[in-house]
Amino acid sequence: MDEFSLIDRFWKPLGDAVTHSEVIEGIGNDGAVVRCPPGQDQVMTMDTLVEGVHFPRHMPPHALGWRALAVNLSDLAAMGAQPLCFTLSVTLPEASTSWLAAFADGMKALAVRENIQLVGGDTTRGPLSITVQAQGLLPAGSAVRRGNAQPGDRICVSGSLGEAGEALNWLDESDTPDPAVDTALQRYRYPEPRLALGQWLREAGSAAVDVSDGLLADLGHLLVDRGARLDWQALPVSDGLVSLRGLEGARRLAASAGDDYELLFVWPGGGPAPSGPKGSALPLTVIGTVTEGAGVTLNGPEGSIQLEEQGYTHFGGHHD
Amino acid sequence: MDEFSLIDRFWKPLGDAVTHSEVIEGIGNDGAVVRCPPGQDQVMTMDTLVEGVHFPRHMPPHALGWRALAVNLSDLAAMGAQPLCFTLSVTLPEASTSWLAAFADGMKALAVRENIQLVGGDTTRGPLSITVQAQGLLPAGSAVRRGNAQPGDRICVSGSLGEAGEALNWLDESDTPDPAVDTALQRYRYPEPRLALGQWLREAGSAAVDVSDGLLADLGHLLVDRGARLDWQALPVSDGLVSLRGLEGARRLAASAGDDYELLFVWPGGGPAPSGPKGSALPLTVIGTVTEGAGVTLNGPEGSIQLEEQGYTHFGGHHD
Numbered sequence: 227m228d229e230f231s232l233i234d235r236f237w238k239p240l241g242d243a244v245t246h247s248e249v250i251e252g253i254g255n256d257g258a259v260v261r262c263p264p265g266q267d268q269v270m271t272m273d274t275l276v277e278g279v280h281f282p283r284h285m286p287p288h289a290l291g292w293r294a295l296a297v298n299l300s301d302l303a304a305m306g307a308q309p310l311c312f313t314l315s316v317t318l319p320e321a322s323t324s325w326l327a328a329f330a331d332g333m334k335a336l337a338v339r340e341n342i343q344l345v346g347g348d349t350t351r352g353p354l355s356i357t358v359q360a361q362g363l364l365p366a367g368s369a370v371r372r373g374n375a376q377p378g379d380r381i382c383v384s385g386s387l388g389e390a391g392e393a394l395n396w397l398d399e400s401d402t403p404d405p406a407v408d409t410a411l412q413r414y415r416y417p418e419p420r421l422a423l424g425q426w427l428r429e430a431g432s433a434a435v436d437v438s439d440g441l442l443a444d445l446g447h448l449l450v451d452r453g454a455r456l457d458w459q460a461l462p463v464s465d466g467l468v469s470l471r472g473l474e475g476a477r478r479l480a481a482s483a484g485d486d487y488e489l490l491f492v493w494p495g496g497g498p499a500p501s502g503p504k505g506s507a508l509p510l511t512v513i514g515t516v517t518e519g520a521g522v523t524l525n526g527p528e529g530s531i532q533l534e535e536q537g538y539t540h541f542g543g544h545h546d
Numbered sequence: 547m548d549e550f551s552l553i554d555r556f557w558k559p560l561g562d563a564v565t566h567s568e569v570i571e572g573i574g575n576d577g578a579v580v581r582c583p584p585g586q587d588q589v590m591t592m593d594t595l596v597e598g599v600h601f602p603r604h605m606p607p608h609a610l611g612w613r614a615l616a617v618n619l620s621d622l623a624a625m626g627a628q629p630l631c632f633t634l635s636v637t638l639p640e641a642s643t644s645w646l647a648a649f650a651d652g653m654k655a656l657a658v659r660e661n662i663q664l665v666g667g668d669t670t671r672g673p674l675s676i677t678v679q680a681q682g683l684l685p686a687g688s689a690v691r692r693g694n695a696q697p698g699d700r701i702c703v704s705g706s707l708g709e710a711g712e713a714l715n716w717l718d719e720s721d722t723p724d725p726a727v728d729t730a731l732q733r734y735r736y737p738e739p740r741l742a743l744g745q746w747l748r749e750a751g752s753a754a755v756d757v758s759d760g761l762l763a764d765l766g767h768l769l770v771d772r773g774a775r776l777d778w779q780a781l782p783v784s785d786g787l788v789s790l791r792g793l794e795g796a797r798r799l800a801a802s803a804g805d806d807y808e809l810l811f812v813w814p815g816g817g818p819a820p821s822g823p824k825g826s827a828l829p830l831t832v833i834g835t836v837t838e839g840a841g842v843t844l845n846g847p848e849g850s851i852q853l854e855e856q857g858y859t860h861f862g863g864h865h866d
Contacts, residue, residue, distance in 0.1 A: 250587060250687075250689070254692070255625065255689075255692055256591060256622075256624040256692075257589040257622060257624075257627065258589070258590050258591070260589075261587050261588070262582035267579050267580065268579070268581070268582060270577055270666065271577035271578070272667050272677075273668050274635040276671070279671050302576075302577060304575075305576050305577045307577065313679055315593075315677045317594055346592060348592055348594045350596055350600065351596070353596075353672065355673075355675060357635045357677040359590075367570075369579045372574070372575055434576075435576055
């Protein structure tokens with residue numbers, strides 16, 4: 227199969243599964259053509275997943291297709307954007323039609339649900355790696371940025387944390403199926419981008435990031451030059467994770483593991499705690515407060531720990 | 547070096563080298579924010595280059611930086627767009643600062659010259675591979691598409707063909723420098739996207755593609771369901787390539803080798819031959835005529851050859 231057969235068989239049907247009036251030309255030319263509506267800004271993000279680095283070898287291709295799009299949608303969510311279109315580069319050692327069919331199916335399931343149209347890309351031979359560049363729209367000037375946090379603002383996170391990290395640990399150590407980790411594996415393989423929450427956060431004017439590197443690492447990215455006081459016992463963990471790891475083990479994973487793709491955001495102090503978009507069942511938890519100056523203090527049951535300002539990206543290593 | 551140090555040291559300076567007022571937020575958030583001017587369409591394209599597949603091992607990083615951006619700019623050129631911004635994913639086995647500095651320098655040289663701003667991307671560990679997603683602007687509805695060719699229209703190509711293919715052949719066979727192939731190597735390493743020509747072609751309303759897969763393969767993509775009669779002796783080849791390969795060898799390379807990134811386009815029959823943008827020294831050569839139906843006839847000194855309709859993407863193989 228040459229690249230053009232692959233386009234006809236897999237990528238054109240994926241591109242045809244969603245159609246936006248803003249997309250003037252999709253797949254089939256040297257480039258796609260998009261007409262951004264007046265009064266809208268366009269948000270763009272790009273993430274690469276490399277086999278053996280970002281996902282384990284022999285990851286089911288259906289999950290990989292979903293996940294490669296989901297991690298980019300999660301960035302759009304953190305900016306408050308509504309998905310519009312994406313381009314996709316797939317590099318794979320051989321053109322296996324069953325692999326590609328499952329990959330395209332997994333990606334299509336999420337693309338259709340979140341209404342994002344594939345408009346172009348590249349398919350090449352090489353070590354397995356997926357790059358997605360995704361684009362979204364939002365009212366001009368309303369993008370949710372990092373920074374912007376004021377002392378006294380609350381620090382909040384959506385959903386629960388740590389399960390994707392648990393799944394990765396398990397995948398590193400085991401080959402045999404275990405129903406006890408099914409929920410965690412599902413969360414790792416099929417992350418749920420928090421798009422409705424991100425769009426709702428636009429109106430609150432707060433700052434947000436998605437939790438991809440780990441809560442404490444991403445907190446550093448969110449606050450820029452502010453600090454935080456975090457309540458260890460408030461970290462939201464699922465019952466399933468607690469039953470696997472115990473409460474303290476679950477919280478350690480929640481603090482340091484990445485890949486959950488929840489949104490971490492700042493909510494102005496004073497008024498009521500954030501309720502989230504109307505009708506949403508996604509829990510939002512206040513886990514701490516923004517402080518003057520840099521550095522993070524973690525308040526636990528046995529006292530408080532002062533974390534190094536520079537320690538964010540390596541925090542996982544200190545704990546384990 | 548973690549990813550954030552790499553961003554600060556290499557990607558932010560590259561992003562700061564060009565600033566467009568349309569870019570509201572560049573590098574530094576979960577996504578970039580771009581405001582497309584009213585009345586403009588946005589063209590987007592994505593190309594991946596994998597080591598050992600699209601470029602030889604140990605390709606000088608300065609050239610790789612230039613080339614990875616150039617092949618995407620060439621697609622923007624083929625659509626008639628003016629460069630605006632790009633996102634960049636770099637996957638590399640280890641974060642060598644000297645390699646990255648040279649790569650970023652090569653990319654910056656072209657980005658500054660063609661006025662395109664880096665707005666985001668991803669840096670990951672893995673087998674060497676570069677993906678660029680580039681975006682350009684053009685007046686709404688004016689994109690140059692494939693297809694559109696009418697019988698009797700002339701088929702034209704810019705510049706000269708075959709030198710990049712000669713360089714690749716040489717790189718496959720030799721490790722020792724040879725001044726005779728310097729010009730060809732330069733063309734392979736530092737392709738020149740034909741942006742001014744592409745923008746000029748918008749007004750002529752013709753169809754265009756860039757020559758990346760090889761003249762005959764790309765002719766198939768350009769004409770879609772039309773055919774062509776090509777004049778073998780008209781294929782433009784440089785004096786340097788003729789001195790290396792002889793006239794017939796040069797023409798064979800011109801017909802089948804890719805990587806030259808000239809523009810191949812259709813020009814309405816009847817009027818004068820295309821002159822190109824005002825003040826441009828880039829030669830434009832009429833190499834044939836669009837015919838009814840499919841298939842390509844190659845008229846040479848010893849008669850004509852009928853090429854298979856399906857043979858485009860494998861044509862190089864038939865000749866060698």
